Amino acid sequence: MTTVIRVEDLHRHFGGFHAVDGATLEIADGSITGLVGPNGAGKTTLFNVVAGALPPTSGRVFMDGEDITGLPPHELFHEGLLRTFQIAHEFPSMTCRENLMMVPGSQSGETLWNAWIGRGRIAQEERALLKKADEVLDFLTVSHLKDEKAGNLSGGQKKLLELGRTMMVDAKVVFLDEVGAGVNRTLLNTIGDAIKRLNEERGYTFCMIEHDMDFIGRLCDPVIVMAEGKVLAEGSIDQIKSNDAVIEAYLGTGLKNKETAS
Amino acid sequence: MDFLNAFVALSNFVLIPAIAYGSQLALGALGVTLIYGILRFSNFAHGDTMAFGTMVAILFTWWFQSMGISLGPLPTALLAIPFGIAGAAALLLLTDRVVYRFYRAQKAKPVILVIVSMGVMFIYNGLTRVVLGPDDQRFADGERFLIGALDFRRMTGLEEGLAIKSTQAITLVTAIIVVALLFWFLTYTRTGKSMRAYSDNEDLALLSGINPERVVMVTWLIVAALATIAGVLYGLDKSYKPFTYFQLLLPVFASAIVGGLGSPLGAIAGGFIIAFSEVGIVYAWKRVVAHMVPEAWEPEGLLQLLSTDYKFAVSFVILVIVLLFRPTGLFRGKAV
Numbered sequence: 106m107t108t109v110i111r112v113e114d115l116h117r118h119f120g121g122f123h124a125v126d127g128a129t130l131e132i133a134d135g136s137i138t139g140l141v142g143p144n145g146a147g148k149t150t151l152f153n154v155v156a157g158a159l160p161p162t163s164g165r166v167f168m169d170g171e172d173i174t175g176l177p178p179h180e181l182f183h184e185g186l187l188r189t190f191q192i193a194h195e196f197p198s199m200t201c202r203e204n205l206m207m208v209p210g211s212q213s214g215e216t217l218w219n220a221w222i223g224r225g226r227i228a229q230e231e232r233a234l235l236k237k238a239d240e241v242l243d244f245l246t247v248s249h250l251k252d253e254k255a256g257n258l259s260g261g262q263k264k265l266l267e268l269g270r271t272m273m274v275d276a277k278v279v280f281l282d283e284v285g286a287g288v289n290r291t292l293l294n295t296i297g298d299a300i301k302r303l304n305e306e307r308g309y310t311f312c313m314i315e316h317d318m319d320f321i322g323r324l325c326d327p328v329i330v331m332a333e334g335k336v337l338a339e340g341s342i343d344q345i346k347s348n349d350a351v352i353e354a355y356l357g358t359g360l361k362n363k364e365t366a367s
Numbered sequence: 368m369d370f371l372n373a374f375v376a377l378s379n380f381v382l383i384p385a386i387a388y389g390s391q392l393a394l395g396a397l398g399v400t401l402i403y404g405i406l407r408f409s410n411f412a413h414g415d416t417m418a419f420g421t422m423v424a425i426l427f428t429w430w431f432q433s434m435g436i437s438l439g440p441l442p443t444a445l446l447a448i449p450f451g452i453a454g455a456a457a458l459l460l461l462t463d464r465v466v467y468r469f470y471r472a473q474k475a476k477p478v479i480l481v482i483v484s485m486g487v488m489f490i491y492n493g494l495t496r497v498v499l500g501p502d503d504q505r506f507a508d509g510e511r512f513l514i515g516a517l518d519f520r521r522m523t524g525l526e527e528g529l530a531i532k533s534t535q536a537i538t539l540v541t542a543i544i545v546v547a548l549l550f551w552f553l554t555y556t557r558t559g560k561s562m563r564a565y566s567d568n569e570d571l572a573l574l575s576g577i578n579p580e581r582v583v584m585v586t587w588l589i590v591a592a593l594a595t596i597a598g599v600l601y602g603l604d605k606s607y608k609p610f611t612y613f614q615l616l617l618p619v620f621a622s623a624i625v626g627g628l629g630s631p632l633g634a635i636a637g638g639f640i641i642a643f644s645e646v647g648i649v650y651a652w653k654r655v656v657a658h659m660v661p662e663a664w665e666p667e668g669l670l671q672l673l674s675t676d677y678k679f680a681v682s683f684v685i686l687v688i689v690l691l692f693r694p695t696g697l698f699r700g701k702a703v
Contacts, residue, residue, distance in 0.1 A: 156574075160577065177573065177579075178570070178573035178574050179572075179573045179575075179576050179577060179578050179579065180572075182475045182574060182575065182576035182578055183572075187574065188574060190570070190571075192374065194570060194571040194574075195571065196563070196564050196567040196568055196571065196572075197567055197568075198563065198567055199560075199563070199564070203560070206560075207560065207561065207564045207572070207577070208575040208576065209576045214685065228558075229556060231557070270574075270575065272575075288467050356612065
């Protein structure tokens with residue numbers, strides 16, 4: 106399997122606090138890689154650095170062998186690297202349909218000149234986008250919400266919309282930050298199915314932060330465990346569950362000590 | 368009692384001037400509100416941007432006048448507006464390039480950008496005065512009145528006269544056209560949508576592949592157009608003096624804040640609220656009231672709430688009241 110994303114000795118410090126402290130990891134092309142770890146392990150910071158929201162203190166990020174360290178998010182977008190947020194982001198004053206139609210940026214109507222002159226071509230583009238947006242909403246089983254303002258959606262529906270955004274283009278790698286958090290079971294299954302289908306049918310590579318072990322077990326292979334800014338372990342979900350270092354990081358050493366004592 | 372005469376006097380001294388002034392403030396406030404919504408800071412240099420754009424327009428007006436080009440009854444300055452816009456746009460883009468871009472890359476806090484914009488304001492202010500001098504400049508030509516007071520009296524036989532200056536009519540018509548174009552642009556064009564998206568949620572806009580530099584550039588271009596048009600209309604209607612434009616900053620900001628910073632609709636409403644309050648409060652109502660009540664009750668005083676010198680205090684008071692009771696403005700802009 107080829108590697109699509111490689112993170113090399115990445116550091117990100119906030120003052121004296123080392124949120125990411127020398128993380129090195131690889132994400133295989135076509136995989137659904139899970140990223141787990143206790144709160145404060147540096148998972149989201151790692152995402153932020155890889156996706157260009159924060160510059161790294163040191164270290165490199167490669168995509169398909171090319172150095173993408175520090176590229177701004179809109180350039181990474183055009184390279185095919187997308188992400189979603191832990192707390193769902195949306196354009197609150199726009200409808201769901203319009204939210205999706207904002208993707209992709211840099212359409213030809215986006216220059217001041219074309220906005221007034223090239224109306225025909227833009228209208229054509231917009232029609233194609235509209236069709237696609239409706240398909241995506243259909244796929245996510247929320248087509249009844251298409252004319253609803255995104256700001257009025259529930260938390261779970263906003264998460265779906267976020268996932269929908271990544272479906273508007275042919276992404277290569279999608280980073281999902283707790284896409285399942287705060288989402289009920291039924292909706293979670295919808296999201297899980299969507300991720301699987303995107304992975305199988307359209308060849309998306311996913312890397313997802315998640316706390317729900319069942320959800321991870323159902324989707325992810327391999328799973329990477331982070332703790333204190335470093336990568337602690339990597340392997341299948343079963344390997345991870347039986348890894349001593351992982352149990353220690355999650356539950357502390359107390360439990361194990363008691364076990365050995367008895 | 369004579370309601371018709373009272374109404375004519377009211378129109379002549381309050382309604383028409385306030386509508387014209389309100390349109391000018393609204394155009395100015397739209398620029399401020401766009402910058403606040405998209406670039407996320409209060410641009411103190413906006414008044415002087417208006418002054419600079421107007422200065423360029425004035426220079427071109429004089430040149431056209433010297434060459435004998437004119438629009439007949441319309442002021443020549445209308446022809447010069449596109450050149451004024453181009454001048455202001457060049458200045459704003461240059462400023463963005465050498466000043467604001469640096470602070471954007473640093474992700475500087477809004478308050479730092481506000482202070483930076485004050486520095487920019489002093490530079491613009493100096494620039495305008497170096498080129499054109501600090502004095503009053505006359506550049507209005509063409510027909511002065513659409514309807515003169517005397518003509519009106521002769522036509523209607525009323526005691527009160529009603530004068531509509533052609534600049535007032537031009538102001539209103541231009542403002543309506545500009546606002547309609549702006550709203551159409553923001554609502555329906557792809558560029559407008561990406562600007563709104565960027566204003567709604569910057570992070571997400573970037574993740575949708577929207578190029579922030581392009582959004583910023585388009586914003587400055589639109590702001591240049593709004594500022595220059597507002598400035599030229601104000602200059603035609605009243606007079607052009609660089610320092611007056613600096614003072615205009617207060618009512619312009621008051622308009623934007625009263626309406627809700629970041630809300631274009633609010634900027635327009637705010638402009639008219641401030642204009643009507645200013646004009647209404649410093650107007651001597653004796654004349655209107657005298658027509659409305661029996662002769663015996665005719666007031667002795669001028670019935671002027673505040674002297675004209677306190678005009679700017681009115682914006683301040685409204686500003687304070689709105690900030691106290693509805694800090695996000697009438698149209699719920701972004702929190703200040």
